[in-house]
Amino acid sequence: xxxxxxxxxxxxxxxxxxxxxxxxxxxxxxxxxxxxxxxxxxxxxxxxxxxxxxxxxxxxxxxxxxxxxxxxxxxxxxxxxxxxxxxxxxxxxxxxxxxxxxxxxxxxxxxxxxxxxxxxxxxxxxxxxxxxxxxxxxxxxxxxxxxxxxxxxxxxxxxxxxxxxxxxxxxxxxxxxxxxxxxxxxxxxxxxxxxxxxxxxxxxxxxxxxxxxxxxxxxxxxxxxxxxxxxxxxxxxxxxxxxxxxxxxxxxxxxxxxxxxxxxxxxxxxxxxxxxxxxxxxxxxxxxxxxxxxxxxxxxxxxxxxxxxx
Amino acid sequence: xxxxxxxxxxxxxxxxxxxxxxxxxxxxxxxxxxxxxxxxxxxxxxxxxxxxxxxxxxxxxxxxxxxxxxxxxxxxxxxxxxxxxxxxxxxxxxxxxxxxxxxxxxxxxxxxxxxxxxxxxxxxxxxxxxxxxxxxxxxxxxxxxxxxxxxxxxxxxxxxxxxxxxxxxxxxxxxxxxxxxxxxxxxxxxxxxxxxxxxxxxxxxxxxxxxxxxxxxxxxxxxxxxxxxxxxxxxxxxxxxxxxxxxxxxxxxxxxxxxxxxxxxxxxxxxxxxxxxxxxxxxxxxxxxxxxxxxxxxxxxxxxxxxxxxxxxxxxxxxxxxxxxxxxxxxxxxxxxxxxxxxxxxxxxxxxxxxxxxxxxxxxxxxxxxxxxxxxxxxxxxxxxxxxxxxxxxxxxxxxxxxxxxxxxxxxxxxxxxxxxxxxxxxxxxxxxxxxxxxxxxxxxxxxxxxxxxxxxxxx
Ligand SMILES: Cc1cc2nc3c(=O)[nH]c(=O)nc-3n(C[C@H](O)[C@H](O)[C@H](O)COP(=O)(O)O)c2cc1C
Ligand code: SF4
Ligand code: SF4
Ligand code: FES
Numbered sequence: 001x002x003x004x005x006x007x008x009x010x011x012x013x014x015x016x017x018x019x020x021x022x023x024x025x026x027x028x029x030x031x032x033x034x035x036x037x038x039x040x041x042x043x044x045x046x047x048x049x050x051x052x053x054x055x056x057x058x059x060x061x062x063x064x065x066x067x068x069x070x071x072x073x074x075x076x077x078x079x080x081x082x083x084x085x086x087x088x089x090x091x092x093x094x095x096x097x098x099x100x101x102x103x104x105x106x107x108x109x110x111x112x113x114x115x116x117x118x119x120x121x122x123x124x125x126x127x128x129x130x131x132x133x134x135x136x137x138x139x140x141x142x143x144x145x146x147x148x149x150x151x152x153x154x155x156x157x158x159x160x161x162x163x164x165x166x167x168x169x170x171x172x173x174x175x176x177x178x179x180x181x182x183x184x185x186x187x188x189x190x191x192x193x194x195x196x197x198x199x200x201x202x203x204x205x206x207x208x209x210x211x212x213x214x215x216x217x218x219x220x221x222x223x224x225x226x227x228x229x230x231x232x233x234x235x236x237x238x239x240x241x242x243x244x245x246x247x248x249x250x251x252x253x254x255x256x257x258x259x260x261x262x263x264x265x266x267x268x269x270x271x272x273x274x275x276x277x278x279x280x281x282x283x284x285x286x287x288x289x290x291x292x293x294x295x296x297x298x299x300x301x302x303x304x305x306x307x308x309x310x
Numbered sequence: 311x312x313x314x315x316x317x318x319x320x321x322x323x324x325x326x327x328x329x330x331x332x333x334x335x336x337x338x339x340x341x342x343x344x345x346x347x348x349x350x351x352x353x354x355x356x357x358x359x360x361x362x363x364x365x366x367x368x369x370x371x372x373x374x375x376x377x378x379x380x381x382x383x384x385x386x387x388x389x390x391x392x393x394x395x396x397x398x399x400x401x402x403x404x405x406x407x408x409x410x411x412x413x414x415x416x417x418x419x420x421x422x423x424x425x426x427x428x429x430x431x432x433x434x435x436x437x438x439x440x441x442x443x444x445x446x447x448x449x450x451x452x453x454x455x456x457x458x459x460x461x462x463x464x465x466x467x468x469x470x471x472x473x474x475x476x477x478x479x480x481x482x483x484x485x486x487x488x489x490x491x492x493x494x495x496x497x498x499x500x501x502x503x504x505x506x507x508x509x510x511x512x513x514x515x516x517x518x519x520x521x522x523x524x525x526x527x528x529x530x531x532x533x534x535x536x537x538x539x540x541x542x543x544x545x546x547x548x549x550x551x552x553x554x555x556x557x558x559x560x561x562x563x564x565x566x567x568x569x570x571x572x573x574x575x576x577x578x579x580x581x582x583x584x585x586x587x588x589x590x591x592x593x594x595x596x597x598x599x600x601x602x603x604x605x606x607x608x609x610x611x612x613x614x615x616x617x618x619x620x621x622x623x624x625x626x627x628x629x630x631x632x633x634x635x636x637x638x639x640x641x642x643x644x645x646x647x648x649x650x651x652x653x654x655x656x657x658x659x660x661x662x663x664x665x666x667x668x669x670x671x672x673x674x675x676x677x678x679x680x681x682x683x684x685x686x687x688x689x690x691x692x693x694x695x696x697x698x699x700x701x702x703x704x705x706x707x708x709x710x711x712x713x714x715x716x717x718x719x720x721x722x723x724x725x726x727x728x729x730x731x732x733x734x735x736x737x738x739x740x741x742x743x744x745x746x747x748x749x750x751x752x753x754x755x756x757x758x759x760x761x762x763x764x765x766x767x768x769x770x
Contacts, residue, residue: 070575071728109731116734132658143738154737193694194728196570199553201737203727 046077046088046099055101058132060108060117060229061177062089064292069178074113077101077247085109107136113137120155120201122173123229127244144237154201160239163212166299170237171204173232180205180224180233188258189291193218222298226281226291235299237278247272256283259297264288266297270310279300314342322362330338333720334472335359335511338629338702339636345511355513368770391603391615391623392596393639396483401518404525405427407486413531413554415507415602419494420539422605427498428454431601435621440466440557441668441697442596449591452497452581456589463495463504464566464585464592467519468550468557470509471669472720474624475699477595481508481515485522486597491598493526493536494605495544497674499591503544505564509549520547554724559584559592561726572728596625596699616642624699628653631705632658640684647680649701660705668697669718674710715743 033046033053040049045068050057060072068090076085078268080098085106087178113132118140133140144153161169176196184194193216197206207216224235234242239244241247252273258268266289271279280298284291321329335357342357344366358369360578400406407413419427432447455462463490469477481488492504493531508516523545526532534542548554548566550662556565560574563585600622604612609718612619620642626649629635641647646665656662662677673694675682679747682692691694718740725732 068575069728072730074730092577112735113730116730116738119738120734142742147741152741154741174570174731176733198727199555200723200725201726201733203733 009020012137029093029095031093031095031099033099034101035156040093042093044093046086046093047075047098049093049099050101052089057088057101058097058135059089061173061179063227063284065284066179066182066227071178071183072113072117072175074110076109077093079104079105080253111136111138115140115142119143119153121175121230122157122170123175125173125234126175126229129230156201156204158191161213164214164220165236166295167222167233167235168223169205169213170232170234170239174205175230175231175232176203176205177229179227179229182220183223183227183292186288188223189219189221191217191221193221194224210289220295220299221293222295223292225291225298235279241273241278259293261296261300266293266295268297270301278304317361319342319394320471321366324363324367324534324544328362332511333716333723334470336469336478336509338473338475338627348757349731354366357511357514361761362528362577366692376511386698390639392480392599393483393626393637395487396479398624399484399505401483402521403483404486404522404529407484411606412486412722413490414488415605416494416497416531416537417551418605419497420537422434424454424498424500427494430609431498434600434604434612435609436597436604437620438594438601439596439600439624439699441471446578446593446597449581449593450495450499453501453589455589456582458501458582460588461499461501461571462585462590463492463499463501464559464562464590465492465504465595466557466559466562466592466596467506467508467512467515467595468553468562468699469512469595470550470557471671471698473629473666473669473702474698475627476495476637476699478509478512478515478569480599480625481512482518485515485518486526486603487599488519489522489526489532490547491601493532493543494601495591495593495598497536497541499589501591502542503546505546505566507548507550507556507566509557510552516547516549523547544740546698553726554720554728562592563590568754570726572726594698613729617685617687618721619687624684624696626684627700628700628703630666630703631656631708632703633657642685643683643688646684646701649684650680650703653703655707656703660707662703662712663706663708665715666702666704667699668695670720672697672700681746711743715740722748 009224028039030037030039031049033049034055036053038053040052045230047057047059047062057075057077059075060071062075069093070087072089073087075088077079077088079086080093088101102302114136115138117123118133118138144150147153156174157172161171178196181196183189194205194207196203197210207213212224212268222235237252238247241264252271256270259268262295267282267286269281269283270277271281280293280301282289282293284289318331329471332345333341335345337359342361344355344361344364345355345357346369347353347355358365373655379546395407395410399410407450425467428447428450431450431518434447436446438446458504460591467477467481469475488506488596492506496502496504508519522656531537532544534541536639550565555561555573556571558573559580560576561571563580566585572684580590580592582589614620626638626640628638628649632650635653638649638652640652650656665679666676667673667675667689675692675694678748679692679694682688684695684696704713718736722736722740725736727733
């Protein structure tokens, strides 16, 4: 066997490295928020503008990675000269806008939205909501006080849907923010397993013809769970630990790693409690995943928890 | 009010679950009404009003769609403009429509050209009759200027505001006028396709409009070459599925597109991003029909009727406690007292308690408002709205709290469910109103009933 020269050559250097096409500098739009002047690129929303000024606007149905649906209305702000309040999460900035993020009208509206939700939906597992309730002085119980009995105050209370091994759907906790529908649809997964059905107070998230999840188009990516702001959608391990009173997020170690399954290289955030993986998420600002995973990354961690003898 | 409860009970005892109570079928001039579907491979739908349970049974077993006597409209004051062909021309015949001046406006529009049509409509100061009172000329001009193609024209015939029936009468009695007006809108704004979205509970209107479209096509007034202009324009009918919210223009677009009937966030407005995301003119039936006279009279001359802020006449739907409920064309600026008088006043010498102006989404006014001019500015000054032209009269015997509770129930049932203030707020309002003891007024009015309203008011 002769020792041939390794016939591998680097490609010649490119004569001309193509430059990326020139991008026109964005047109900047000036506006005033809470008395402070700010300039943001055209097409930005009021909430984007508020962020550049570090002004906090409460949101529920908004997420950076999803198309705004402006359904919850807790983010409303006052735009000078407008008849109605504007949802900051979706209203595009206009030159010369004068915006107030807090005013008696804004605060009353936010308080009412919180009271209406708090009186009809179980918000016990919605992070951040009790703080919001407190800040706006929301008292969801006051309807019951006026109407007499709890039973005369309609709510969406209903049994938890447990029809598969990976996640539960507890629609008694659903604020109908549409985020799961968007994540399952064109904003991420393009599976369209769920949509809003019914109307008015009977509107609800449903699979096609309300079939159980295993009979639906669902591929168990869990991207809906990731975006749900109230815990209505919850992976089974977390649900079972909570049922048993053993869900202790303050004790959990949270570690970022790379998914071992395929070459895409999604960032996994692994939540570990008592030496067991109890939940897998992905950061919303991750360039690869934007918070989305597939069934293997999100749910395929059982093998880590097993020992060889299992 | 006119025995609807008794009719429902009679029908339910006969037909059981096949009976579904409806808050309003748009037949307020002749209640109680029933929308009947005869099931089968080729289902037939028709409305009977006023009707008894016996008549419903008879109609169901008969083999044909019954003919219902059509009730026309009356004019007063400035003379019949919009309603002049009603009960005069044969609404089913293009020839008769032409004999009574039909299609002269289209001829004029073709003669003067698109830009001049829009100029006339702007000069007329025509404001939308669907409730929002937006200047029609401005809307048309905005769409005509949009470079994106195609453009669409949509006629909003969803008429689902309780107490409103004007568009139904227009479509049934003068369908060619509606078709001619949509055609003019299309030619003026550069659209080749128009849609008319007809309320699902209006089978009679749908038949009338379908017949008119067919005849207009056959006569070359619709199609690839409208009246020899070389311009194409045609109209398609879409039937609503029984949702009040689909009368809102952007929910209506979603509905036509086959999506869930939910309003979209505005801006962007329909003139930029309307049906199928394209520049779209959307107008109420009555608004469009006014365009015919604007072209024939000239915008300036037309705007001499009515008041400075409200040009022209309006169709008012008078119902409730008046001697002759019906549709009345009244010049803008006449008083509310005049309108009630035109409908014969309040029967049996009873006193007026309140008037619901503008439909369920409108405002109650008391007897002190009788001298309010029926104009956009007059209503605004009285903190009221003319909305879709509803004047529902309640005499001293009416239980207004019951009416209010029904209105709350209506909005609870008709919320699309998208936004929290409406989805939950309308439920809380209905609960607070239903929980009260009869005749006791609103329970603890300080603590709740107005609040959801204010959040809702601030939301959309
Ligand atoms: C809840 C809601 C229901 C509406 N229903 C109707 C309707 O049934 N018919 C109608 O013409 N306009 C209705 N509108 C008004 C339309 O959105 C729109 O303003 C109108 O069709 C524009 O036509 P116009 O300028 O000719 O009035 C409704 C608006 C809202 C907010
Ligand atoms: S798990 Fe994925 S596919 Fe299933 S409903 Fe949620 S987003 Fe849709
Ligand atoms: S299940 Fe969760 S994400 Fe989906 S609509 Fe309800 S609250 Fe929003
Ligand atoms: S966050 Fe803006 S409407 Fe929900």
